[in-house]
Amino acid sequence: MFLIIINDLEMLSRPVREVSHNDRKESRQVEPRARTRPMVVYSSPRRTTSRKCYYENGPGVDKPCSMTLRYLHERLGATCALNGSPMKSMKRKDRWICAGAVTAAVFGLGGCDLRGDTEQAHLQRAKDFKTGGKLQSSVIELKNALQKNPDNAEARWLLGETYLDLGQAPEAEQELVKAKELGFGEEEVQVPLGKALLAEGLYQRVLSEIEANPAFSPASQSKIIAVRGEAHLGLRQLDQACALFAQSIDVDHSYVPGYWGLSKCAGAKGNLPEARAQLEKALKLEEKNSGTWTMLGDIERFTSHQPEAEAAYANALKYKPDDLDALLGRATSRITANKPEEAAKDIDAVLTIAKAHPVANHLRGVIQYGKGNYADAKTSFEQALAVSPGYFPAVLWLGYTNYALKNYAQAESQFAQYVTEYPRVVQVQALRALSQARMGGRKEAQQTLGLLRNAKIEDPQSLSALGQTHMLLGEKDLAARYFREVVTKMPERAEARIELANALLQKGENEQAIEQLQKAIALSPGETQADEQLIQTLIQTKQFDKAKAAISALQARQPKSPAPHLYSGLIAIQQNKADLAEAEFLKAWELAPDDPRAANNLAALEVRKGRIEEARNYYKKVLDRGKEDLSTLMGLYNLELAAKRPDEARKMLERAAAKYPTATQPAALLAGSYLKAGQPSKAIEITQAAAQANPNDLQLLDVRGIAYLANRDPANALEMYQRLVKLLPNSAEANFKLGAAQAALKDRAASASFAQALKLEPSHLGAKLALAQLDLLEGKNDEALRLARELKKEHPETVEAVLIESQALAGQKKLP
Structure with a gap:
């Protein structure tokens, strides 16, 4: 009987509430919604390049990777923030942000031959395609050749080099190793194989496996020494790397990439004039080397000299129009310069040649992110990582994108992966803590915050993220402190003052909040967010005269905005002036017929008058205009429910849940209807998206807990109610339901949870019944009898109390 009682849906469907808090009254109709802009904090990755290296572009000519120079970020403070602006608070023209990723990989060319169907014909056509920059076609022909003869070492070698051109380093390594095993010349294999390993970040393997044989030509030795220098650079062993680059030049004074390496060394030491000087030496050797011009472009880009960067990339492309590094470098420069359409052309050119290029897909994702096309951006970043799983810029930006999509669990996972490699990047740690807090992971968020406790945090974005995290954790004083620091560092930024105002309002410091909102309005008169929040605050605090003054000021600046009339209507409602409210709402609707707020408020007025139709x-007029507004759909749902038209009400609820899968109210209500219909699995499914987006929503935690119990999944139910009790420790109902989940798992902690529920609400029926039955099971007949007799007095209609009483008496052998 025990499990039957505590799994009874009617018993579990009692709403959860905090006993020690006053009920919150809904005092308004459907109000105008202030445009909230949750911050998307973002940062430039500390190492912003792919791990690709250099390889041959033809006889005697090598092509560089784009600048790896992570030192330029660390030493020169390069960042993806534009004027410190959080992404979602930027105007559209400001939302183009610099790419954290820098280009990678080097792409080579080959020879020529005639067409044919033999193994050699396929091989020759592959060379022709490679020479013409048609790398995918070259791969097809090489695979055709290998299908005829899998042991063709030259085809394996050429396929490995072509994969390297395409940025597919693991595939390149595989083919080059096979070529070496098949007896292809070690001297020819060592350099591209080393570069493939570099591209995969396998620096130690380069040092272990790639060595310059004294029997090799000076040109080959010089290249191998430079590859080993790159490996030391990847391992952050600057002195060893610089020595090898110098040795590479000693062996072959004409080897241009050796000068590239010395340029990187100079840059890593903060000596940019010397970095440029080394590249000038390279240009004297080969003026038309596109790789050198690309590196010059990268230096100019990293130092925010965008016109000079464009000029350098243009020179690179003049000498080699299909130079992928130059195209990607210029694309990154154009993104930074807020030229997304021009950048997209360069990216498309790269993807035409190498359709799976990870950096190109990454940069495409950055552009899509800047436009707010988060779903498309997510796909692009995932495509980049499918080819190069260790490409950390894409890992980071995929985290940003999932955060913007409210996929907080995925975002947190990507931030965690990034900070494993770069633990000192404060912005990412801060955003990780914020993601954890949004998932309801209080303990995890506190642990991440602990990592930043002794960090000197200067950038406003990190401070803002920390402020938001503490707000979610209920630590309002700390939140306000961080937001004050943001305002101190950025006093001219309206959004910072709005965030501080929100924290002050939560603390009950209304006058200070109003002061901050007024300053925000003065700083950004063209925006209305601060105005609307100020007006709402004044209305909520019953300062109607001040609210009317704020409305008049907004109307003077925005005469065609419906907002002043909407707020005037709300004030009129609170002053019991229904006719005036109706007139204001009608004016608002006339100004903005596509804005559903006025119609929703007019509908609410009609409901007050009893005029349901x-x-x-x-x-319906809102819906007829194609506006699937959530408030409208829920208003119709409530209307049909009140009119006792359950089928029509359910249609509106299903429509709302389908259109707004992350909205909590329709998901929870629809889940409740599924539970009543005995379909708990559907209740779980329909609330999945909303629960992921709103992990701390009380209603969702409650209904999902009930659904899991009904679906015979007490472990997940336990998780729901543990989180619920953390959020509502003084709720008797939450503690009772936690006990129900524990009891279903035969966990003795159930007794303590039921006892806590009774401590908070001594007459709680479910907790008292459950605890009495547990006492019976444990042989505590006296305690069970006491509880049963209390139940008979408090709930005389409860049959279970009589049954428990008789069982307790039987246990005491006191039955008549």
Whole structure:
């Protein structure tokens, strides 16, 4: 009987509430919604390049990777922030942000031959395609050749080099190793194989496996020494790397990439004039080497000299129009310069040649992110990582994108992966803590915050993220402190003052909040967010005269905005002036017929008057205009429910849940209907998206806990109710339901949870019944009898109390 009682849906469906808090009254109709802009904090990755290296571009000519120079980020403070602006608070023209990723990989060319169907014909056509820059076609022909003869070492070698050109380092390594095993010349294999390993970040393997044989030509030795220098650079062993680059030049004074390496060394030491000087030496050797011009472009880009960077990339492309590094470098420069359409052309040119190039897909994702096309951006970043799983710029930006999509669990995972490699990047740690807090992971968020406790945090974005995290954790004083620091560092930024105002309002410091909102309005008169929040605050605090003054000021600046009339209507409602409210809402609707707020408020007025059909017509007019507004759909749902039209009400609820899968109210209500219909699995499914987006929503935690119990999944139910009790420790109902989940798992902690529920609400029926039954099971007949007799007095209609009483008496052998 015990499990039957505590799994009874009616018993579990009692709403959860905090006993020690006053109920919150809904005092308004459907109000205008202030445009909230949750911050998307972002940062430039500390190492912003792919791990690709250099390889031959033809006889005697090598092509560089784009600048790896992570030192330029660390030493020169390069960042992806534009004026410190959080992404979602930027205007559209400001939302183009610099790419954290820098280009990678080197792409080579080959020879020529005639067409044919033999093994050699396929091989020759592959060389012709490679020479013409048609790398995918070259791969097809090489695979055709290998299908005829899998042991063709030259085809394996050429396929490995072509994969390297395409940025597919693991595939390149595989083919080059096979070529070496098949007896292809070690001197020819060592350099591209070393570069493939570099591209995979396998620096130690380069040092172990790639060595310059004294029997090799000076040119080959010089190249191998430079590859080993790159490996030391990847391992952050600057002195060893610089010595090898110098040795590479000693062996072959004409080897241009040796000068590239010395340029990197100079840059890593903060000596940019010397970095440029080394590249000038390279240009004297080969003026038309596109790789050198690309590196010059990278230096100019990293030092924010965008016109000079463009000029350098243009020179590179003049000498080699299909130079992928130059195209990617210029694309990154154009993104930084807020020229996304021009950048997209360069990216498309790269993907035409190498359709799976990870850096190109990454930069495409950055552009899509800047436009707010988060779903497309997510796909692009995932495509980049499918080819190069260790490409950390894409890992980071995929985290940003999932955060923007409210996929907080995925975002947290990507931030965690990034900080494993770069633990001192404060911005990412801060955003990781914020993601954890949004998932309801209080303990995890506190642990991440602990990592930043002794960090000197200067950038406003990190401070803002920390402020938001502490707000979610209920630590309002700390939140306000961080937001004050943001305002101190960025006093001219309106959004910073709005965030501080929100924290002050949560602390009950309304006058200070109002002061901050007024300053925000003065700083950004063209925006209305601060105005609307100020007006809402004044209305909530019953300062109607000040609210009217704020409305008048907004109307003077925004005469065609419906907001002033909407707020005037709300004030009129609170002053019991229904006719005036109706007139204001009608004016708002006339100014913005596509804005559903006025019609929703007019419908609410009609409901007050008892004019249900007129209210329904207002709602339907919104839907007829193609506006699937959530408030409208829920208004119609409530209207049909009140009119006892359950089928029509359910249609509106299903429509709302389908259109807004992350909205909590329709998901929870629809889940409740599924539970009543005995379909708990559907209740779990329909709330999945909303629960992921709103991990701390009380209603969702409650209904999902009930659904898991009904679906015979007490472990997941336990998780729901543990989180619920953390959020509502003084709720008797939450503690009772936690006990129900524990009891279903035969966990003795159930007794303590039921006892806590009774401590908070001594007459709680479910907790008292459950605890009495547990006492019976444990042989505590006296305690069970006491509880049963209390139940008979408090709930005389409860049959279970009589049964428990008789069982307790039987246990005491006191039955008549």
